[in-house]
Amino acid sequence: MVIVDELNDLRDSPTRWVFLVGSRPILGICLFVGFLFVFYGLWAAGLVxxxxxxxxxxxxxxxxxxxxxxxxxxxxxxxxxxxxxxxxxxxxxxxxxxxxxxxxxxxxxxxxxxxxxxxxxxxxxxxxxxxxxxxxxxxxxxxxxxxxxxxxxxxxxxxxxxxxxxxxxxxxxxxxxxxxxxxxxxxxxxxxxxxxxxxxxxxxxxxxxxxxxxxxxxxxxxxxxxxxxxxxxxxxxxxxxxxxxxxxxxxxxxxxxxxxxxxxxxxxxxxxxxxxxxxxxxxxxAIAAVGLLPLAVLFSYALRLAVVTQRTIAITxxxxxxxxxxxxx
Known part of the structure; x- marks a missing residue:
């Protein structure tokens, strides 16, 4: 049910989902899957x-x-x-x-x-x-x-x-x-x-x-x-x-x-x-993607922290x- 709600938010506003309201663990998993896709794509294409x-x-x-x-x-x-x-x-x-x-x-x-x-x-x-x-x-x-x-x-x-x-x-x-x-x-x-x-x-x-x-x-x-x-x-x-x-x-x-x-x-x-x-x-x-897993975690959480700080940096x-x-x- 939670994943369905997250996907609905993603369809409504992808930018808002990524930067703010989206689940940080799900975003981190998406980044990890992206690393796998890129690395295996390069390997399958014979580029590396x-x-x-x-x-x-x-x-x-x-x-x-x-x-x-x-x-x-x-x-x-x-x-x-x-x-x-x-x-x-x-x-x-x-x-x-x-x-x-x-x-x-x-x-x-x-x-x-x-x-x-x-x-x-x-x-x-x-x-x-x-x-x-x-x-x-x-x-x-x-x-x-x-x-x-x-x-x-x-x-x-x-x-x-x-x-x-x-x-x-x-x-x-x-x-x-x-x-x-x-x-x-x-x-x-x-x-x-x-x-x-x-x-x-x-x-x-x-x-x-x-x-x-x-x-x-x-x-x-x-x-x-x-x-x-x-x-x-x-x-x-x-x-x-x-x-x-x-x-x-x-x-x-x-x-x-x-x-x-x-x-x-x-x-x-x-x-x-x-x-x-x-x-x-x-x-x-796969090993290289796992090595970048901490980076995916840090990126997903730090991104929202940066947005929240930027949006509230000044006070009345x-x-x-x-x-x-x-x-x-």
């Missing part, structure tokens, strides 16, 4: 011949050294993650108090007595609160005498409400995980939306009622709270993903090293004439050209 034992030994030795470097990288990543998780009771208590303070400020206590603990439910409350404020703002300006004010307000309310509805649908469709919630916020540009609201208030300062002005302040504040939530979810996702990458890379690295070193031992033990019988040429492309009130470009995701 695995008869030179020295060349094969050189290639396998290079792969062994490269994978050992990846294992060292894994250890470094684990050290960084562990250092981020360590802390004294006082530091941990301070972090908890800051998170609780943010939750109290972001959610209206008059409407919600208990704040949800999952990222998706917390974000839904923020979106619902913004939707209510937008409807109230539209109602307050609907009877205004200034036609331009009504037009400008209606444009902001319509566009922002459509955005809130779209993000809400994405959350419902993705799931309740941290990345599922974060992915729904990757194509947002709250800096631009906040700028539009503040420009509306500046242009129609005299025509806006006090209640409407207060509502624009509330909407801006809640959009900023969503941006804070997005950055926090990104921090949680990156820490979790780096830990997972470390584990998967260790698995792939051990498999690759065992296969490569075993092949090297076989070739080294065999004579020049017996090397072909000891290690058939048909097995060399600033934006970047990379965040303006949606990359068709």
């Amino acid at each position: 011949r695995f008869t030179n034992q020295t060349a094969i030994l050189y290639i396998l030795s290079s792969l062994v050294g490269g994978n050992l470097t990846l294992v060292t990288l894994v250890i470094s990543i684990n050290q960084v993650i562990i250092s981020r998780q360590l802390g004294s009771p006082g530091e941990l208590r301070e972090d908890i108090e800051k998170v609780n303070e943010y939750r109290r400020q972001a959610i209206d206590p008059d409407r919600t007595e208990v704040v949800p603990v999952t990222p998706s439910d917390f974000l839904k409350l923020l979106l619902e609160s913004i939707r209510r404020d937008l409807q109230r703002l539209g109602g307050l300006t609907a009877s205004a005498d200034d036609e331009q004010l009504r037009a400008d307000t209606d444009d902001i309310v319509t566009n922002l409400t459509e955005h809130v509805d779209r993000v809400d649908r994405l959350i419902e469709g993705n799931g309740a995980g941290t990345f599922d919630t974060l992915s729904a916020l990757l194509t947002t540009n709250y800096a631009d939306r906040i700028y539009q609201i503040r420009r509306l208030r500046s242009r129609h300062r005299e025509a806006l009622s006090e209640s409407a002005t207060d509502l624009t302040d509330d909407i801006v504040s809640k959009l900023q709270e969503i941006d804070v939530a997005r950055q926090y979810f990104k921090t949680l996702y990156i820490q979790t993903e780096l830990a997972y990458i470390s584990r998967v890379l260790l698995y792939a690295g051990v498999v690759a090293e065992v296969v490569l070193i075993s092949s090297l031992l076989v070739l080294s033990s065999a004579g020049e004439t017996a090397a072909v019988r000891a290690l058939p040429s048909a097995s060399v492309p 009130p600033f934006t970047t050209p990379e965040q303006e470009d949606e990359l068709h995701l």
Whole structure:
């Protein structure tokens, strides 16, 4: 069922699947199969011949050294993650108090007595609160005498409400995980939306009622709270993903090293004439592909990490050209 859903996502948007929403293990397997296809294609076409034992030994030795470097990288990543998780009771208590303070400020206590603990439910409350404020703002300006004010307000309310509805649908469709919630916020540009609201208030300062002005302040504040939530979810996702990458890379690295070193031992033990019988040429492309397995794993996970970082690199009130470009995701 999971594979069927992934294939459906692939048909809907191949670029989005590869860069963002696709299963990283499935993408890594696709890359590994691609390596096999290329290597066996070259061998079947007669473009390469695995008869030179020295060349094969050189290639396998290079792969062994490269994978050992990846294992060292894994250890470094684990050290960084562990250092981020360590802390004294006082530091941990301070972090908890800051998170609780943010939750109290972001959610209206008059409407919600208990704040949800999952990222998706917390974000839904923020979106619902913004939707209510937008409807109230539209109602307050609907009877205004200034036609331009009504037009400008209606444009902001319509566009922002459509955005809130779209993000809400994405959350419902993705799931309740941290990345599922974060992915729904990757194509947002709250800096631009906040700028539009503040420009509306500046242009129609005299025509806006006090209640409407207060509502624009509330909407801006809640959009900023969503941006804070997005950055926090990104921090949680990156820490979790780096830990997972470390584990998967260790698995792939051990498999690759065992296969490569075993092949090297076989070739080294065999004579020049017996090397072909000891290690058939048909097995060399598969061995080379296994040697590149850690690279396939690293590529599949690092690609999404890079996209997430690029899409959230700036915080409100600033934006970047990379965040303006949606990359068709």
